[in-house]
Amino acid sequence: MIGKALVVTAMTVTFFKSYQLESTTATTVEVNPDFPGLQRYLEKFANLGDPENTDNTLQKLTIAELQGRAHDHVLKSGKFLCYAKITTMHDYRGWFYANCTVPNCLNKVLPEEDTFVCADHVMKEAPTFMYYLNTVITDDTGSIEASFFNDSLTHLIGYTCNQMMIEKKNRNPKEIPPVIKSLTGIQLLLTVNIKPNGSLGVDSAQKTSTITPTTPDSKTNTSTRNQPESIGKNKKQKTGEAKARKLLQHA
Numbered sequence: 001m002i003g004k005a006l007v008v009t010a011m012t013v014t015f016f017k018s019y020q021l022e023s024t025t026a027t028t029v030e031v032n033p034d035f036p037g038l039q040r041y042l043e044k045f046a047n048l049g050d051p052e053n054t055d056n057t058l059q060k061l062t063i064a065e066l067q068g069r070a071h072d073h074v075l076k077s078g079k080f081l082c083y084a085k086i087t088t089m090h091d092y093r094g095w096f097y098a099n100c101t102v103p104n105c106l107n108k109v110l111p112e113e114d115t116f117v118c119a120d121h122v123m124k125e126a127p128t129f130m131y132y133l134n135t136v137i138t139d140d141t142g143s144i145e146a147s148f149f150n151d152s153l154t155h156l157i158g159y160t161c162n163q164m165m166i167e168k169k170n171r172n173p174k175e176i177p178p179v180i181k182s183l184t185g186i187q188l189l190l191t192v193n194i195k196p197n198g199s200l201g202v203d204s205a206q207k208t209s210t211i212t213p214t215t216p217d218s219k220t221n222t223s224t225r226n227q228p229e230s231i232g233k234n235k236k237q238k239t240g241e242a243k244a245r246k247l248l249q250h251a
């Protein structure tokens with residue numbers, strides 16, 4: 001045996017943005033069942049590897065545990081995994097940065113209409129812009145400030161910061177593009193780096209849910225209580241999603 005198999009029966013495949021598994025009243029769960037071909041399935045799934053660039057050997061921590069680490073002078077540095085949602089994006093602190101392309105000039109660059117300028121130079125060619133977004137991330141245990149670095153946002157959005165600024169024409173440093181804003185409230189698996197000063201950086205991130213919140217804006221937290229009809233449905237979808245995730249983790 002090369003791994004453990006979790007077999008979940010009688011799931012329905014539904015389509016909402018992408019394919020997902022949903023449990024039914026007949027769903028049963030069995031670990032390492034004895035059936036012909038099990039070994040072949042185990043090998044097939046083992047070869048799929050991790051679809052994202054997440055290091056699944058890292059320890060998983062809750063936000064409360066991350067807060068404890070960040071304030072612990074002995075333990076605080078290190079990389080961890082955390083399931084959390086972005087609940088706030090700090091617009092006023094900008095969402096990208098780039099350094100001047102003139103050698104030895106370390107000034108920050110801002111885009112103007114047709115050029116890119118630092119405090120001392122004007123550039124015709126775009127420098128390499130990087131995403132850098134200050135957020136608050138939240139789970140059931142609490143909330144904490146975290147900065148999303150270039151790789152994590154590039155992966156979540158699907159294109160680079162230069163594409164965002166030049167092709168998609170989002171050039172205002174104080175106005176977070178809608179495609180970034182829409183990441184608010186989505187369940188993410190984050191690789192969080194606690195730096196020696198206790199601040200948190202998100203090195204990589206992936207979406208863990210195929211379910212988009214019904215109201216993907218800041219009203220989400222307050223509106224669900226007034227929609228009793230949708231609660232049962234959401235709960236069912238989440239259960240199915242959790243089971244599907246377990247299936248993938250154990251395969």
Ligand SMILES: [Zn+2]
Pocket residue numbers: 100101102105106107118119120121
């Ligand atoms: Zn410069």
